Amino acid sequence: MFRNTMPRYEILSPDAIAVLDKGWRRIVTEIGVQFARQEAVELFRTAGQRTDGDVVFFDPEFILEQVKKAPREFDVQARNPANSVHIGGDQMVFSAVYGCPFIREGEVRRDATLDDFRRLCMLSQSFGQLDSAGGVICEPNDAPLDSRHLDMIYALATLTDKIYMGNVVSGPNAADTIRMTEILFGNGQGADRGRASIEQTPATISLINCNSPLRWDDRMLDAQFEYCAANQAVVLTPFLLMGAMSPVSIPAAIVQQLAEALTGIALAQLIRPGCPVIFGSFLSNIDMQSGSPSFGTPESAIGLLITGQLARHFGLPFRTGGGLNASQTADAQAAYEALMTLLPTFLAGTNFVMHAAGWLEGGLVSCYEKFIIDVELLRMLRVEFTPLEIDEESLAFGAHQEVGHGGHFLGAAHTMERFRDCFYRPLLSSTANYERWVRLGAKDATARATEICAKTLAQYQPPPLDDAIRAELDDFVARRRTELGD
Amino acid sequence: MFRNTMPRYEILSPDAIAVLDKGWRRIVTEIGVQFARQEAVELFRTAGQRTDGDVVFFDPEFILEQVKKAPREFDVQARNPANSVHIGGDQMVFSAVYGCPFIREGEVRRDATLDDFRRLCMLSQSFGQLDSAGGVICEPNDAPLDSRHLDMIYALATLTDKIYMGNVVSGPNAADTIRMTEILFGNGQGADRGRASIEQTPATISLINCNSPLRWDDRMLDAQFEYCAANQAVVLTPFLLMGAMSPVSIPAAIVQQLAEALTGIALAQLIRPGCPVIFGSFLSNIDMQSGSPSFGTPESAIGLLITGQLARHFGLPFRTGGGLNASQTADAQAAYEALMTLLPTFLAGTNFVMHAAGWLEGGLVSCYEKFIIDVELLRMLRVEFTPLEIDEESLAFGAHQEVGHGGHFLGAAHTMERFRDCFYRPLLSSTANYERWVRLGAKDATARATEICAKTLAQYQPPPLDDAIRAELDDFVARRRTELGD
Numbered sequence: 018m019f020r021n022t023m024p025r026y027e028i029l030s031p032d033a034i035a036v037l038d039k040g041w042r043r044i045v046t047e048i049g050v051q052f053a054r055q056e057a058v059e060l061f062r063t064a065g066q067r068t069d070g071d072v073v074f075f076d077p078e079f080i081l082e083q084v085k086k087a088p089r090e091f092d093v094q095a096r097n098p099a100n101s102v103h104i105g106g107d108q109m110v111f112s113a114v115y116g117c118p119f120i121r122e123g124e125v126r127r128d129a130t131l132d133d134f135r136r137l138c139m140l141s142q143s144f145g146q147l148d149s150a151g152g153v154i155c156e157p158n159d160a161p162l163d164s165r166h167l168d169m170i171y172a173l174a175t176l177t178d179k180i181y182m183g184n185v186v187s188g189p190n191a192a193d194t195i196r197m198t199e200i201l202f203g204n205g206q207g208a209d210r211g212r213a214s215i216e217q218t219p220a221t222i223s224l225i226n227c228n229s230p231l232r233w234d235d236r237m238l239d240a241q242f243e244y245c246a247a248n249q250a251v252v253l254t255p256f257l258l259m260g261a262m263s264p265v266s267i268p269a270a271i272v273q274q275l276a277e278a279l280t281g282i283a284l285a286q287l288i289r290p291g292c293p294v295i296f297g298s299f300l301s302n303i304d305m306q307s308g309s310p311s312f313g314t315p316e317s318a319i320g321l322l323i324t325g326q327l328a329r330h331f332g333l334p335f336r337t338g339g340g341l342n343a344s345q346t347a348d349a350q351a352a353y354e355a356l357m358t359l360l361p362t363f364l365a366g367t368n369f370v371m372h373a374a375g376w377l378e379g380g381l382v383s384c385y386e387k388f389i390i391d392v393e394l395l396r397m398l399r400v401e402f403t404p405l406e407i408d409e410e411s412l413a414f415g416a417h418q419e420v421g422h423g424g425h426f427l428g429a430a431h432t433m434e435r436f437r438d439c440f441y442r443p444l445l446s447s448t449a450n451y452e453r454w455v456r457l458g459a460k461d462a463t464a465r466a467t468e469i470c471a472k473t474l475a476q477y478q479p480p481p482l483d484d485a486i487r488a489e490l491d492d493f494v495a496r497r498r499t500e501l502g503d
Numbered sequence: 504m505f506r507n508t509m510p511r512y513e514i515l516s517p518d519a520i521a522v523l524d525k526g527w528r529r530i531v532t533e534i535g536v537q538f539a540r541q542e543a544v545e546l547f548r549t550a551g552q553r554t555d556g557d558v559v560f561f562d563p564e565f566i567l568e569q570v571k572k573a574p575r576e577f578d579v580q581a582r583n584p585a586n587s588v589h590i591g592g593d594q595m596v597f598s599a600v601y602g603c604p605f606i607r608e609g610e611v612r613r614d615a616t617l618d619d620f621r622r623l624c625m626l627s628q629s630f631g632q633l634d635s636a637g638g639v640i641c642e643p644n645d646a647p648l649d650s651r652h653l654d655m656i657y658a659l660a661t662l663t664d665k666i667y668m669g670n671v672v673s674g675p676n677a678a679d680t681i682r683m684t685e686i687l688f689g690n691g692q693g694a695d696r697g698r699a700s701i702e703q704t705p706a707t708i709s710l711i712n713c714n715s716p717l718r719w720d721d722r723m724l725d726a727q728f729e730y731c732a733a734n735q736a737v738v739l740t741p742f743l744l745m746g747a748m749s750p751v752s753i754p755a756a757i758v759q760q761l762a763e764a765l766t767g768i769a770l771a772q773l774i775r776p777g778c779p780v781i782f783g784s785f786l787s788n789i790d791m792q793s794g795s796p797s798f799g800t801p802e803s804a805i806g807l808l809i810t811g812q813l814a815r816h817f818g819l820p821f822r823t824g825g826g827l828n829a830s831q832t833a834d835a836q837a838a839y840e841a842l843m844t845l846l847p848t849f850l851a852g853t854n855f856v857m858h859a860a861g862w863l864e865g866g867l868v869s870c871y872e873k874f875i876i877d878v879e880l881l882r883m884l885r886v887e888f889t890p891l892e893i894d895e896e897s898l899a900f901g902a903h904q905e906v907g908h909g910g911h912f913l914g915a916a917h918t919m920e921r922f923r924d925c926f927y928r929p930l931l932s933s934t935a936n937y938e939r940w941v942r943l944g945a946k947d948a949t950a951r952a953t954e955i956c957a958k959t960l961a962q963y964q965p966p967p968l969d970d971a972i973r974a975e976l977d978d979f980v981a982r983r984r985t986e987l988g989d
Contacts, residue, residue, distance in 0.1 A: 026512050230910065354932065413755035432750065
C-alpha cells in the first residue's frame with residue numbers, strides 16, 4: 018500500500034469553500050434529490066425530511082449529521098491479508114479500469130470477452146502498483162448476461178487475492194457478490210463464518226453512481242441497500258460530464274457533486290449507521306464541438322483538486338482521478354491526458370483511485386498497452402510522492418571532496434555504493450541511445466508495452482486458494498447459474 | 504504573457520532548507536569553485552575572496568551580498584512591444600527547445616539544417632504559448648561553423664518579433680549577438696541608439712552553463728562577461744545529470760546547484776552590479792543501467808519543485824523545467840515524460856522555461872511533432888493554472904432549476920450562453936468517436952501533429968520589419984561573415 022505523506026495541493030480559499038458550501042445547501046433544500054426507490058424516500062421521510070413523490074427536500078444539517086456517522090477511515094480486507102487495504106488518511110488505493118465494453122490489444126479493437134476479463138485480472142494481480150483489479154475490468158460480452166456477474170466475481174476472487182469491487186447491476190447481483198465473498202472469507206468453515214468476518218471488516222467496495230443530475234436510480238439503490246446492510250463499502254459517485262449531466266461551470270458542477278454525494282452518503286448511514294462509504298467524484302466535461310466526453314482536461318484536473326479539498330473538509334475518504342483520456346489508441350494523447358489526471362490524483366492525496374490502469378477511449382475500451390503505460394506512471398508517481406530524506410549525510414560532501422572541480426561522479430565511492438537503487442528504474446520507458454534503439458527494433462513505448470504485457474501474463478502465478486473454498490464457490494456459481502436460467 | 508497566480512507547491516520544510524543552506528556554504532568555503540578565466544578570479548580576489556590558482560574559496564556572506572544586488576524582477580524587451588516579457592514574480596515565460604544537433608520529422612531522423620532552424624522559428628512565432636523561439640532551436644549543421652551564430656540570430660530577429668537568446672559559444676559570438684540586437688533596437692537611427700535602448704531594458708537572455716561539478720569554463724565566461732557588461736540577462740545554469748555531474752542524491756545535487764548558480768550570479772554582479780540574472784537549473788539523472796541521461800524522472804520533478812522554492816528563498820527569478828524526455832520518438836513515453844516535467848514546472852511557478860516545445864531524445868533532437876504536442880500541453884496547463892472564479896453566479900442555480908432531476912444540460916440556457924468558450928478547446932487532442940476517427944484516417948496524435956505543423960507553417964506570416972533595419976542587419980552579417988572567413 019502506498020502512503021502519500023507529501024503536502025496536498027489545495028487551491029480553494031476559505032471564502033470559496035463558503036460559497037460552495039452555501040451552494041449544495043441551496044440545491045438540497047430548494048431543488049431536492051430524487052430517489053427512485055420507495056424505501057429510500059421512506060427512510061428520509063421517517064427521519065423528518067420533506068418528500069414530494071420520490072423527491073426528497075433536505076435540511077442540510079440533517080445531511081451533515083448523517084455524514085458524521087460515516088467512518089473517516091476504514092479497512093477493507095483481501096483474502097491474502099498482505100493485500101488488505103486501509104481507506105482514508107494518507108493512504109492511496111489503486112484499482113484498474115472499470116466498465117469497458119471494448120478491448121484494444123495492439124492494433125485491434127474488438128468486443129471484450131471473458132478471456133480478456135481473466136487476463137486483465139491476471140495483469141492486475143501481477144503488478145504491486147494495483148491494490149485491486151477493480152470490478153468490471155471489462156464487460157465480458159461472450160458470457161450470458163444474467164449470470165455474467167458470477168463469472169466476473171469468480172475471476173476476481175480466484176485469479177487475484179486482492180480486494181475487489183462488487184457487482185451493482187441489481188440488488189440480486191449485489192447479494193450474489195456478498196454470498197460469494199462470504200464463501201471466500203469463510204475460511205473453509207462456511208459462509209456464516211465468512212459473513213461475520215466481512216461484516217466485521219468489509220471485503221468489497223462497490224460503485225454506486227448517481228444518475229446525475231440529482232437522481233439516484235432504482236437498480237443502483239437496490240445494490241446500495243444490499244451492500245450497506247452487509248456493511249460493505251460503497252463509493253457514492255456523482256457521474257458528471259459538465260455540459261451534459263451538470264452545468265458548464267466548474268463551481269456549479271462541484272456543488273451538484275456535493276449535493277449528490279452527500280445525500281447518497283446520508284442514505285447509506287440511514288440504512289446502516291456507521292457503514293463505510295467513500296465520497297466519489299467522476300468529473301469531466303463534454304467537448305462542446307464534438308459532443309463527445311473529454312478526459313484529462315484542465316477542467317477535470319481543477320475539479321479533482323477541489324474534490325480532494327472538500328472531501329477533507331467533510332472528513333470523508335474520497336475517490337477520484339485515474340488514468341483517464343479520450344484517445345482512440347495508446348498514443349501520446351492517451352499518455353498526456355492520463356498523466357494530466359493521474360498527477361493531480363496524487364497532488365490531491367486521493368484515497369481510492371479507480372481506472373488507475375488500462376482506461377482508453379473515454380472508458381469504452383480496456384487497453385492492454387495502456388495498462389502497462391499506466392503502471393509505469395503509477396510507479397513513477399509513487400517515487401515522486403515519497404518525501405525526500407534531507408540530512409547532513411544526504412549532502413554527500415565526501416563525494417565532492419573526492420571528485421573536485423570539473424570531474425565526474427560515475428566512479429565515485431558514494432555512487433558505487435548506491436548505483437543500484439539511487440534512482441527510479443523504469444518498467445517501460447527507454448533511455449537507449451538512438452543506435453541501440455534502432456538495433457532493438459525501433460519499438461515505440463506502445464510496442465514495448467505489448468511485449469511487457471505478454472511477458473507478464475506468461476509469468477503469472479495464480480495465488481493459492483483452499484480447495485474446499487474453490488469447490489464451494491464452484492457449487493454456488495453452478496447453482497445460481499441454473500437458477501438464473503443460463 | 505502568462506501569470507501563474509495559483510498556489511506554489513512547496514515540499515521543503517524550514518529544517519530542510521536550513522540543511523541545504525548549510526550545504527552550499529560548506530562547498531563554496533571548503534571546496535571552492537573553479538573559474539577558468541583570469542579576469543573572473545581577479546574580480547573575486549580584489550573583492551576579498553581567497554583564491555588558489557583558478558579556484559575561488561568564498562565567504563558565503565559575500566556571495567549573498569552580491570546576490571542581493573541582482574534585481575528580483577526585470578523586463579526583457581522584444582522588437583514588437585506586445586511580445587516584451589517580464590521575468591520574475593508570477594510571470595512564466597516560455598521558450599522553445601535549445602541545442603539539438605538532430606531533427607525528427609515524422610519517421611525521419613537526420614542532421615538539423617538552417618532550413619529547420621528557420622522553420623522552427625516560424626513555428627515559435629506562430630504559437631502564442633511561446634514567448635521566444637529560444638536561441639539554438641536546432642544546430643544548423645549545413646551553415647559554416649564560424650559564422651553560424653550570425654545566421655541564427657538573423658533568423659530569430661527577422662522571422663520572429665519575440666525575445667531571443669544570445670549565442671554563448673564564445674565572447675566574440677556574444678559581442679556579435681549584442682551588435683545585431685543594437686541594430687534591431689536602433690529604430691533605424693543606428694546602433695548607438697539601440698545600445699542605449701537595450702542597456703536600459705535588456706533584449707536578450709543568454710544561457711551560461713556551468714561545467715559541473717564546480718567549474719565555470721572559459722568560453723562560457725567570456726560570453727557572460729560580454730552580456731553582463733551590456734546589461735543583457737544571463738541564466739546561470741548548473742548542468743546536472745546526477746550520477747555524472749553530481750552525486751547520486753537529490754539533496755547533494757541541490758546544494759551543488761546552489762553553490763554553482765550563486766557563485767555565477769555573484770560574478771555577474773561583480774561585472775556589472777544590478778545586471779539581470781536568472782537562477783538556472785537543469786537537473787536530471789543518469790539511468791544507471793544504460794548510462795544514458797533520463798528525463799521526466801521522479802527525481803527531476805522533485806528537484807524542480809525544490810529549485811523553485813529555493814530560488815524564492817534567495818529572492819531570484821528562476822529557470823527550470825520544460826518538455827524534457829528521453830524518448831526516441833514522439834510516442835507515449837515522450838508525452839508522459841514531458842508532462843512529468845512540465846506540470847511540476849507550473850506547480851513551481853517557474854519564471855523562465857526553456858525547452859518548452861520540441862525537445863526529444865534527451866535533447867539531441869528537435870522534433871516537429873513533439874513541438875505541437877508540447878504546445879498542446881502548454882495550452883492545457885495555462886488553463887489549469889488560471890484561478891477559478893467562485894461566486895454565487897458561477898453556481899448556475901438557475902440551470903438546476905431549469906433542468907431538474909435526471910435531465911441534461913445540453914440545451915439549457917446557461918449552456919447555450921457559454922458553450923463556445925466554457926471549456927478548454929484542444930489543438931491536437933481528439934475526442935472523435937471511434938467510427939469517426941477511423942473515417943478520418945485513424946491518425947494517432949503524432950500523425951495529427953504532422954498535419955498541424957504543416958498547416959501552421961503554411962499559414963505563417965513574417966512579422967513586419969523596417970527595411971532600413973533589415974538592410975543594416977544584412978550589411979553587418981555580410982561584413983562579419985567575411986571577417987570570419989566564411
